Amino acid sequence: xxxxxxxxxxxxxxxPGFYGKFVHTDRMTxxxxxxxAGALLPEHRHPHEQITTVIEGQLELTVAGETQVxxxxxxxxxxxxxxxxxxxxxxxxxxxxxxxxxxxxx
Amino acid sequence: xxxxxxxxxxxxxxxPGFYGKFVHTDRMTxxxxxxxAGALLPEHRHPHEQITTVIEGQLELTVAGETQVxxxxxxxxxxxxxxxxxxxxxxxxxxxxxxxxxxxxx
Numbered sequence: 390x391x392x393x394x395x396x397x398x399x400x401x402x403x404x405p406g407f408y409g410k411f412v413h414t415d416r417m418t419x420x421x422x423x424x425x426a427g428a429l430l431p432e433h434r435h436p437h438e439q440i441t442t443v444i445e446g447q448l449e450l451t452v453a454g455e456t457q458v459x460x461x462x463x464x465x466x467x468x469x470x471x472x473x474x475x476x477x478x479x480x481x482x483x484x485x486x487x488x489x490x491x492x493x494x495x
Numbered sequence: 496x497x498x499x500x501x502x503x504x505x506x507x508x509x510x511p512g513f514y515g516k517f518v519h520t521d522r523m524t525x526x527x528x529x530x531x532a533g534a535l536l537p538e539h540r541h542p543h544e545q546i547t548t549v550i551e552g553q554l555e556l557t558v559a560g561e562t563q564v565x566x567x568x569x570x571x572x573x574x575x576x577x578x579x580x581x582x583x584x585x586x587x588x589x590x591x592x593x594x595x596x597x598x599x600x601x
Contacts, residue, residue: 392558
């Protein structure tokens with residue numbers, strides 16, 4: 390079945406205030422986050438490449454020590470094994486893409 | 496520089512009515528499409544895996560002979576080498592993710 394609706398999927402709270410829905414293939418993962426204003430993503434790293442796109446709201450991201458607040462259709466490219474952290478300035482809708490797939494989110 | 500704004504990138508009309516902006520890493524590509532109502536994506540295939548997410552508007556997609564109209568936060572998973580085609584029912588904003596990277600869009 391090639392088609393799906395995110396509204397059919399129950400979000401999982403992966404970090405307090407970060408509610409994720411996930412689409413996986415063998416080789417990549419797309420995650421769709423609704424984030425509560427003020428929620429904090431602690432500093433972490435993972436081997437996966439990540440491209441973050443803010444769809445709605447304002448998300449403060451720190452990548453390798455550089456900090457920026459991203460608004461709608463602003464993006465961050467996070468190479469594998471790069472320390473990053475986040476803070477939702479407002480409620481947000483954010484799409485992250487990971488390669489390889491995030492098997493820890495399956 | 497990990498951060499970018501899509502508004503700083505000039506869109507390229509890849510297929511008539513399909514205006515794309517692209518973010519590439521070595522291993523994947525995210526493309527951001529604004530599509531004019533009525534524009535047609537002819538039937539085609541490529542070896543890359545693709546995950547399509549409609550952000551705004553209504554996009555009719557046909558994947559391996561199955562057709563569905565996707566609205567906001569509805570998705571399609573298109574395995575590599577799978578024939579697919581599209582038609583914008585309304586003006587759309589659509590995000591496609593490809594693995595491996597779409598070197599033909601660099």
